[in-house]
Amino acid sequence: MKVLITGGAGFLGQRLARDLLARGALRKTLQNGGAPEPITELVLLDTTPAQAPDDARVRVETGDVADRAVLERLIDADTAVIFHLAAILSAEAEAEFDLGMRINLDGTRALLEVCRALGHHPRLVFTSSVAVYGGDLPEEVQDDTALDPQSSYGVQKAMAELLIGDYSRRGFVDGRVLRLPTVAVRPGRPSGAASSFASGIVREALNGETAVCPVSGSTSIWLLSPRKAVQCLVTAAELDSAVLGTRRIVNLPGVSTTVDEMIEELSKFGGSKAVGRVEWVPDEVIERIVSSWPSSWNVARAKKLGFSGDASFHAIVKVYVEDELPWAEKKRA
Amino acid sequence: MKVLITGGAGFLGQRLARDLLARGALRKTLQNGGAPEPITELVLLDTTPAQAPDDARVRVETGDVADRAVLERLIDADTAVIFHLAAILSAEAEAEFDLGMRINLDGTRALLEVCRALGHHPRLVFTSSVAVYGGDLPEEVQDDTALDPQSSYGVQKAMAELLIGDYSRRGFVDGRVLRLPTVAVRPGRPSGAASSFASGIVREALNGETAVCPVSGSTSIWLLSPRKAVQCLVTAAELDSAVLGTRRIVNLPGVSTTVDEMIEELSKFGGSKAVGRVEWVPDEVIERIVSSWPSSWNVARAKKLGFSGDASFHAIVKVYVEDELPWAEKKRA
Numbered sequence: 001m002k003v004l005i006t007g008g009a010g011f012l013g014q015r016l017a018r019d020l021l022a023r024g025a026l027r028k029t030l031q032n033g034g035a036p037e038p039i040t041e042l043v044l045l046d047t048t049p050a051q052a053p054d055d056a057r058v059r060v061e062t063g064d065v066a067d068r069a070v071l072e073r074l075i076d077a078d079t080a081v082i083f084h085l086a087a088i089l090s091a092e093a094e095a096e097f098d099l100g101m102r103i104n105l106d107g108t109r110a111l112l113e114v115c116r117a118l119g120h121h122p123r124l125v126f127t128s129s130v131a132v133y134g135g136d137l138p139e140e141v142q143d144d145t146a147l148d149p150q151s152s153y154g155v156q157k158a159m160a161e162l163l164i165g166d167y168s169r170r171g172f173v174d175g176r177v178l179r180l181p182t183v184a185v186r187p188g189r190p191s192g193a194a195s196s197f198a199s200g201i202v203r204e205a206l207n208g209e210t211a212v213c214p215v216s217g218s219t220s221i222w223l224l225s226p227r228k229a230v231q232c233l234v235t236a237a238e239l240d241s242a243v244l245g246t247r248r249i250v251n252l253p254g255v256s257t258t259v260d261e262m263i264e265e266l267s268k269f270g271g272s273k274a275v276g277r278v279e280w281v282p283d284e285v286i287e288r289i290v291s292s293w294p295s296s297w298n299v300a301r302a303k304k305l306g307f308s309g310d311a312s313f314h315a316i317v318k319v320y321v322e323d324e325l326p327w328a329e330k331k332r333a
Numbered sequence: 334m335k336v337l338i339t340g341g342a343g344f345l346g347q348r349l350a351r352d353l354l355a356r357g358a359l360r361k362t363l364q365n366g367g368a369p370e371p372i373t374e375l376v377l378l379d380t381t382p383a384q385a386p387d388d389a390r391v392r393v394e395t396g397d398v399a400d401r402a403v404l405e406r407l408i409d410a411d412t413a414v415i416f417h418l419a420a421i422l423s424a425e426a427e428a429e430f431d432l433g434m435r436i437n438l439d440g441t442r443a444l445l446e447v448c449r450a451l452g453h454h455p456r457l458v459f460t461s462s463v464a465v466y467g468g469d470l471p472e473e474v475q476d477d478t479a480l481d482p483q484s485s486y487g488v489q490k491a492m493a494e495l496l497i498g499d500y501s502r503r504g505f506v507d508g509r510v511l512r513l514p515t516v517a518v519r520p521g522r523p524s525g526a527a528s529s530f531a532s533g534i535v536r537e538a539l540n541g542e543t544a545v546c547p548v549s550g551s552t553s554i555w556l557l558s559p560r561k562a563v564q565c566l567v568t569a570a571e572l573d574s575a576v577l578g579t580r581r582i583v584n585l586p587g588v589s590t591t592v593d594e595m596i597e598e599l600s601k602f603g604g605s606k607a608v609g610r611v612e613w614v615p616d617e618v619i620e621r622i623v624s625s626w627p628s629s630w631n632v633a634r635a636k637k638l639g640f641s642g643d644a645s646f647h648a649i650v651k652v653y654v655e656d657e658l659p660w661a662e663k664k665r666a
Contacts, residue, residue, distance in 0.1 A: 145477065
């Protein structure tokens with residue numbers, strides 16, 4: 001089968017590509033343990049060329065996900081699984097309204113339309129977000145809690161969810177929407193996400209750099225490690241369509257923590273020196289967006305479907321240190 | 334002030350136009366009883382020329398609501414209130430997917446974009462629907478019940494709601510979204526709504542014609558009379574923006590009834606003869622769509638804001654007979 005990743009040069013796209021190439025195949029029914037089907041081609045689409053290993057299966061393509069001609073060139077009837085990760089993230093979509101609409105809404109619609117025209121009903125795994133929630137929220141968000149997004153990013157993701165739901169109901173695609181917690185700790189540089197600080201305060205501080213925290217210590221946040229996020233994406237692709245039924249959306253497991261608790265963990269891994277590198281610079285826009293998101297939701301359905309999250313924020317930082325900072329791990333051991 | 338009605342040739346658009354011309358003015362704050370401001374121009378936009386009285390204030394325009402050039406021609410900085418009623422209705426949007434997307438989603442977006450470009454922050458009253466709900470619903474839908482539309486029409490309305498919410502939050506428009514119950518009893522001919530039968534079984538049967546009912550007698554439905562629907566539209570236009578706050582959506586009051594109860598009322602007004610004219614022809618698609626809608630929701634917020642519905646289905650039919658069938662009223666008296 002052919003697999004397409006939009007946003008293939010992005011952080012999650014790169015991780016996912018590495019994982020897919022290593023496993024080499026995807027099953028068509030997770031539930032009945034169907035035989036894995038080899039991945040014959042893995043297309044990585046992004047606006048900048050994705051990094052990729054020297055592997056005959058990989059095809060790196062550059063282009064705009066909202067440009068239908070680009071998608072028509074890359075998707076054919078053998079494209080069995082599409083991971084649609086390309087997105088303008090929360091802070092950027094708030095600052096650049098038109099860009100967010102074009103990529104987050106029109107891009108998703110273009111992708112759906114190309115699949116509809118082909119008529120081959122591919123599995124489409126879409127990454128949605130905590131940001132679809134907002135307003136008056138219960139302590140723990142339930143599957144039937146109403147969406148009330150308080151950012152353009154959240155609105156665009158919610159609209160894309162609705163579209164994918166309808167295209168799935170009509171049989172145009174076989175959609176699977178994953179609402180992701182904030183994915184942290186990410187390596188690399190700060191992103192256009194309002195929650196970028198959640199990675200930064202650990203990453204920069206452990207790396208000997210100043211880490212800016214734009215929100216207050218009591219801010220609650222709902223987190224998932226990159227490793228688990230990639231696992232969830234693969235699980236979503238392998239799920240039996242029948243077990244999802246008409247509900248194509250899954251609220252993924254996460255870990256609920258506060259910024260203060262995160263700093264406490266930071267001190268365990270990097271000591272008071274690391275903690276001292278955190279600079280508190282309140283940013284009203286970021287604070288408003290992040291605090292509108294739920295800090296926990298009921299994950300019973302996700303767990304029943306086979307998705308799993310992290311054990312704790314401590315475990316998340318441990319994974320980050322293992323995966324990205326082997327030197328730090330040694331220092332600690 | 335200038336007022337625009339999209340869908341101005343439609344049933345509600347025509348009623349609303351008549352009402353606005355008669356009242357001649359709109360208040361800017363319903364709450365503080367601000368002075369009414371005269372309506373100097375009333376633009377009726379539709380794909381076919383709207384009927385209109387010989388009145389210097391009325392301007393009849395034909396054009397496509399999804400065509401931005403048409404909207405740019407009709408909206409200027411003096412257009413203080415826009416009633417956006419133009420829509421492809423539920424059964425038609427299910428049958429004609431692209432048409433529904435173009436009018437219900439792209440049309441709304443074009444309208445929002447034209448207002449955004451002008452920067453004059455007009456009041457935008459949008460008619461949404463029971464159809465945004467679906468799936469597993471509580472006995473009585475609450476303000477915080479999640480949307481799970483089971484038709485393309487419902488999905489398109491839900492997406493338009495989200496857009497209007499974001500454009501309002503960003504200060505591009507001052508949006509007011511009314512979720513309308515099924516509006517019945519309507520005079521005239523059957524419409525493209527899946528709920529068209531709710532008017533038909535009363536209207537046709539009282540008119541000596543065969544009335545087709547595509548759903549079972551136990552089907553529950555949530556109704557609002559045309560007279561009250563128009564009142565609610567005007568109330569929405571006159572609401573103080575501050576009392577809506579960030580929640581731009583109002584679930585309007587309705588009357589919960591079953592088709593069997595409707596038939597019972599029909600017999601009171603037209604006797605067994607009228608009831609005998611109802612022909613039961615099950616239609617799976619219509620039944621599926623209509624039964625996915627909630628048959629009642631909590632209207633506490635709507636009432637607090639000043640919206641009112643009908644007393645009973647009996648009252649709804651009585652109004653229909655008074656407004657549309659004066660002969661029947663006389664016959665009964």
